[in-house]
Amino acid sequence: MVEQQNKGIGKQALQLVLASSDELEELKSDMEQLTYQYCLGKTGSMDLQKVVSAIETAAKRNHIIKEKLYREMHALYHAILEAVQGVTRGQVQLGDVMRTVGLRFAVVRGKPYANEDEGEWVAVALYGTIGAPIRGLEHETAGLGINHI
Amino acid sequence: MVEQQNKGIGKQALQLVLASSDELEELKSDMEQLTYQYCLGKTGSMDLQKVVSAIETAAKRNHIIKEKLYREMHALYHAILEAVQGVTRGQVQLGDVMRTVGLRFAVVRGKPYANEDEGEWVAVALYGTIGAPIRGLEHETAGLGINHI
Amino acid sequence: MVEQQNKGIGKQALQLVLASSDELEELKSDMEQLTYQYCLGKTGSMDLQKVVSAIETAAKRNHIIKEKLYREMHALYHAILEAVQGVTRGQVQLGDVMRTVGLRFAVVRGKPYANEDEGEWVAVALYGTIGAPIRGLEHETAGLGINHI
Amino acid sequence: MVEQQNKGIGKQALQLVLASSDELEELKSDMEQLTYQYCLGKTGSMDLQKVVSAIETAAKRNHIIKEKLYREMHALYHAILEAVQGVTRGQVQLGDVMRTVGLRFAVVRGKPYANEDEGEWVAVALYGTIGAPIRGLEHETAGLGINHI
Amino acid sequence: MVEQQNKGIGKQALQLVLASSDELEELKSDMEQLTYQYCLGKTGSMDLQKVVSAIETAAKRNHIIKEKLYREMHALYHAILEAVQGVTRGQVQLGDVMRTVGLRFAVVRGKPYANEDEGEWVAVALYGTIGAPIRGLEHETAGLGINHI
Amino acid sequence: MVEQQNKGIGKQALQLVLASSDELEELKSDMEQLTYQYCLGKTGSMDLQKVVSAIETAAKRNHIIKEKLYREMHALYHAILEAVQGVTRGQVQLGDVMRTVGLRFAVVRGKPYANEDEGEWVAVALYGTIGAPIRGLEHETAGLGINHI
Numbered sequence: 067m068v069e070q071q072n073k074g075i076g077k078q079a080l081q082l083v084l085a086s087s088d089e090l091e092e093l094k095s096d097m098e099q100l101t102y103q104y105c106l107g108k109t110g111s112m113d114l115q116k117v118v119s120a121i122e123t124a125a126k127r128n129h130i131i132k133e134k135l136y137r138e139m140h141a142l143y144h145a146i147l148e149a150v151q152g153v154t155r156g157q158v159q160l161g162d163v164m165r166t167v168g169l170r171f172a173v174v175r176g177k178p179y180a181n182e183d184e185g186e187w188v189a190v191a192l193y194g195t196i197g198a199p200i201r202g203l204e205h206e207t208a209g210l211g212i213n214h215i
Numbered sequence: 216m217v218e219q220q221n222k223g224i225g226k227q228a229l230q231l232v233l234a235s236s237d238e239l240e241e242l243k244s245d246m247e248q249l250t251y252q253y254c255l256g257k258t259g260s261m262d263l264q265k266v267v268s269a270i271e272t273a274a275k276r277n278h279i280i281k282e283k284l285y286r287e288m289h290a291l292y293h294a295i296l297e298a299v300q301g302v303t304r305g306q307v308q309l310g311d312v313m314r315t316v317g318l319r320f321a322v323v324r325g326k327p328y329a330n331e332d333e334g335e336w337v338a339v340a341l342y343g344t345i346g347a348p349i350r351g352l353e354h355e356t357a358g359l360g361i362n363h364i
Numbered sequence: 365m366v367e368q369q370n371k372g373i374g375k376q377a378l379q380l381v382l383a384s385s386d387e388l389e390e391l392k393s394d395m396e397q398l399t400y401q402y403c404l405g406k407t408g409s410m411d412l413q414k415v416v417s418a419i420e421t422a423a424k425r426n427h428i429i430k431e432k433l434y435r436e437m438h439a440l441y442h443a444i445l446e447a448v449q450g451v452t453r454g455q456v457q458l459g460d461v462m463r464t465v466g467l468r469f470a471v472v473r474g475k476p477y478a479n480e481d482e483g484e485w486v487a488v489a490l491y492g493t494i495g496a497p498i499r500g501l502e503h504e505t506a507g508l509g510i511n512h513i
Numbered sequence: 514m515v516e517q518q519n520k521g522i523g524k525q526a527l528q529l530v531l532a533s534s535d536e537l538e539e540l541k542s543d544m545e546q547l548t549y550q551y552c553l554g555k556t557g558s559m560d561l562q563k564v565v566s567a568i569e570t571a572a573k574r575n576h577i578i579k580e581k582l583y584r585e586m587h588a589l590y591h592a593i594l595e596a597v598q599g600v601t602r603g604q605v606q607l608g609d610v611m612r613t614v615g616l617r618f619a620v621v622r623g624k625p626y627a628n629e630d631e632g633e634w635v636a637v638a639l640y641g642t643i644g645a646p647i648r649g650l651e652h653e654t655a656g657l658g659i660n661h662i
Numbered sequence: 663m664v665e666q667q668n669k670g671i672g673k674q675a676l677q678l679v680l681a682s683s684d685e686l687e688e689l690k691s692d693m694e695q696l697t698y699q700y701c702l703g704k705t706g707s708m709d710l711q712k713v714v715s716a717i718e719t720a721a722k723r724n725h726i727i728k729e730k731l732y733r734e735m736h737a738l739y740h741a742i743l744e745a746v747q748g749v750t751r752g753q754v755q756l757g758d759v760m761r762t763v764g765l766r767f768a769v770v771r772g773k774p775y776a777n778e779d780e781g782e783w784v785a786v787a788l789y790g791t792i793g794a795p796i797r798g799l800e801h802e803t804a805g806l807g808i809n810h811i
Numbered sequence: 812m813v814e815q816q817n818k819g820i821g822k823q824a825l826q827l828v829l830a831s832s833d834e835l836e837e838l839k840s841d842m843e844q845l846t847y848q849y850c851l852g853k854t855g856s857m858d859l860q861k862v863v864s865a866i867e868t869a870a871k872r873n874h875i876i877k878e879k880l881y882r883e884m885h886a887l888y889h890a891i892l893e894a895v896q897g898v899t900r901g902q903v904q905l906g907d908v909m910r911t912v913g914l915r916f917a918v919v920r921g922k923p924y925a926n927e928d929e930g931e932w933v934a935v936a937l938y939g940t941i942g943a944p945i946r947g948l949e950h951e952t953a954g955l956g957i958n959h960i
């Protein structure tokens with residue numbers, strides 16, 4: 067049996083993208099105790115490539131992921147794609163089906179399992195709006211992707 | 216332009232499924248102020264039909280949705296399916312691809328937009344674990360579906 | 365039990381896109397009796413965004429859908445996407461997978477159920493050809509999407 | 514350039530599944546002039562396998578398709594799957610996602626192109642209802658699949 | 663029962679894309695004995711349209727497929743799409759989800775079944791790499807599509 | 812830049828499932844030189860769950876994957892699902908859409924990249940037949956999935 071720590075890496079990532087500025091301060095201290103690494107950012111586009119790229123770039127610049135190591139980039143990439151599937155729900159497409167997103171993203175890296183051998187994992191959480199490319203014609207959307215590194 | 220209220224119906228639903236018991240008390244008072252209706256529940260299965268059915272049943276029993284009115288059931292059904300796509304990320308399948316879920320779910324109904332004419336919407340949030348049918352061989356998963364009623 | 369009227373809104377929409385000019389006259393008088401509102405149009409492109417946009421624009425210009433009301437645009441949008449899935453059968457893509465469409469579309473709005481409380485619904489029907497971007501290298505295709513408004 | 518005959522094989526199939534009993538008589542004489550072969554049937558299930566099987570069986574029994582010849586069965590099978598995608602719009606699933614269908618189906622075989630070398634093609638059309646496994650909680654659905662034989 | 667020849671058309675196509683230059687010579691003599699026709703090529707792009715187009719063009723130029731006959735182009739097109747699904751595993755997309763491919767492709771045409779009436783079939787095999795648009799950040803990928811002509 | 816070794820782990824896995832018994836002997840000596848670990852097996856079913864399970868069980872019994880370590884099981888699971896997508900090309904389903912498979916599978920584990928830090932990866936290759944549940948009414952199919960461990 068694989069024992070999981072109290073607070074999952076995915077819940078942590080989701081709470082980061084959902085947090086108000088006050089809640090964010092509290093979460094940051096939580097994460098230091100858990101020795102999780104993370105980065106936060108925003109991205110908005112009708113072009114899915116830009117969304118994927120914004121998350122990858124943030125994770126690399128904040129040294130969450132080693133950009134020279136393909137296994138780390140591969141782990142992050144599939145976690146991003148999984149999160150994007152929650153956001154797009156059915157067709158992994160934005161502009162092609164005439165819609166746009168405005169998203170906050172969080173990338174969290176750490177050891178979520180009590181067993182040390184389970185090693186490091188990465189979580190990508192997305193939260194924001196999706197809708198027509200007309201301000202206000204939009205509703206909320208979210209996604210979570212998780213992978214071992 | 217469609218103005219949105221401070222706290223989205225989707226964020227509300229996600230926070231309900233992510234909440235610890237302490238956080239839950241706080242959220243419940245939030246929701247009364249917003250005049251949102253909601254229900255919370257748990258479901259776990261290798262059979263996707265049971266997951267869909269558990270959420271539908273809870274929403275009907277708690278009078279979030281009028282079960283005799285197809286337009287309400289239809290709105291809820293598509294919101295559930297969208298949330299399930301976030302959970303399954305690619306194939307809307309559980310047992311068929313040898314995996315199982317343990318999920319908390321929230322169904323929230325209300326008027327998330329400032330413009331009264333936008334009427335009522337429903338949000339379905341899911342959070343829990345997905346993995347092999349062996350305890351512990353699992354990671355977190357989440358999904359959010361939103362629809363007008 | 366929800367009783368449905370004799371002629372469904374979807375059948376009406378499909379017959380509109382399949383009709384010859386003679387048949388069209390007959391259908392138009394049918395629809396007046398049913399108090400359905402509708403619009404008809406044509407669109408052809410390798411760019412799926414243009415297909416979605418053409419249908420949305422026609423529905424707005426013909427006052428089938430209130431463009432300022434997101435709940436109506438949202439209902440139409442998902443009905444369009446469902447119809448497009450019938451046309452594309454598997455990948456919601458045109459030019460990216462080297463194919464083009466020439467389509468007639470119909471958007472029909474009204475009350476298809478006998479129970480007044482079921483309110484208004486929208487049907488989007490598509491019929492035409494899909495194939496290589498070379499005239500004649502194509503076969504027929506169709507799709508139907510239905511949603512509550 | 515490949516010239517197509519006045520009435521497509523797909524339109525023919527769609528009109529067969531949409532027809533009232535009066536319209537059906539008229540269509541049948543149309544089809545004799547076009548030398549198209551066809552069969553018509555009904556199927557209803559929460560089990561997608563039964564839907565596929567009902568259409569295959571009808572096509573074999575009515576000698577639309579030679580059941581001993583794999584190339585014919587293969588052509589029909591893919592046409593059925595394409596039609597089913599129009600019916601299910603996104604997930605090729607029924608009971609697993611808690612829904613059921615009641616469908617009329619038509620299988621039409623013949624030469625839709627003016628150029629004799631284009632040979633025979635098959636069209637599968639589906640029309641009926643999809644929804645919750647409770648009578649009346651359902652809306653219309655349709656699909657069309659086309660393949661060369 | 664349909665008897666298949668010793669060496670399948672799909673295995674033949676896969677071995678062609680996997681072969682080193684030495685192995686290729688051996689395979690070429692195999693194929694002459696089997697009276698299979700084939701062509702081989704390379705394509706690399708972030709643009710899926712170019713991948714589809716490169717394979718179609720090679721098959722036409724090498725007279726594997728008659729480009730004036732839609733039924734042959736249709737058979738090839740669906741075989742290509744099926745092979746591409748093996749390469750992309752889930753979303754039939756490249757640049758849109760920030761990835762690129764470098765592929766060898768083989769198109770093989772012939773009669774793989776002992777029963778003469780089963781006629782001609784086409785196989786499309788793909789093998790190469792998929793990954794980020796940065797040299798080396800990639801892993802292998804493959805796909806196989808088969809259709810009757 | 813990440814340098815790859817001469818023979819990829821995916822090519823190795825594909826050649827194992829395509830090999831005749833003579834070719835297999837040769838491949839086995841190749842693999843010893845490359846220090847790749849692998850296992851080979853067969854599985855046939857209309858039930859996708861059995862296919863996934865057969866591959867997982869073989870990988871565990873042959874000690875390719877440590878069954879107590881979730882990160883290894885997770886890596887294998889996603890590689891299997893990716894390979895299955897090549898086999899099913901569009902809908903990750905067998906019996907539900909009235910088809911069955913007979914497959915050979917190979918699981919290969921090792922270090923395919925020259926850079927030691929890239930660590931271990933796993934490849935799952937599938938090759939066999941897919942078709943109607945009637946002997947002979949089937950054609951070839953293949954899939955390849957690759958993941959970091």
Ligand SMILES: [Mg+2]
Nearest residue numbers: 212354885889
């Ligand atoms: Mg996973």
Ligand SMILES: [Mg+2]
Nearest residue numbers: 205361438442
């Ligand atoms: Mg929506």
Ligand SMILES: [Mg+2]
Nearest residue numbers: 289293510652
């Ligand atoms: Mg619906």
Ligand SMILES: [Mg+2]
Nearest residue numbers: 503659736740
């Ligand atoms: Mg086609």
Ligand SMILES: [Mg+2]
Nearest residue numbers: 587591808950
């Ligand atoms: Mg096939």
Ligand SMILES: [Mg+2]
Nearest residue numbers: 140144801957
């Ligand atoms: Mg990968």
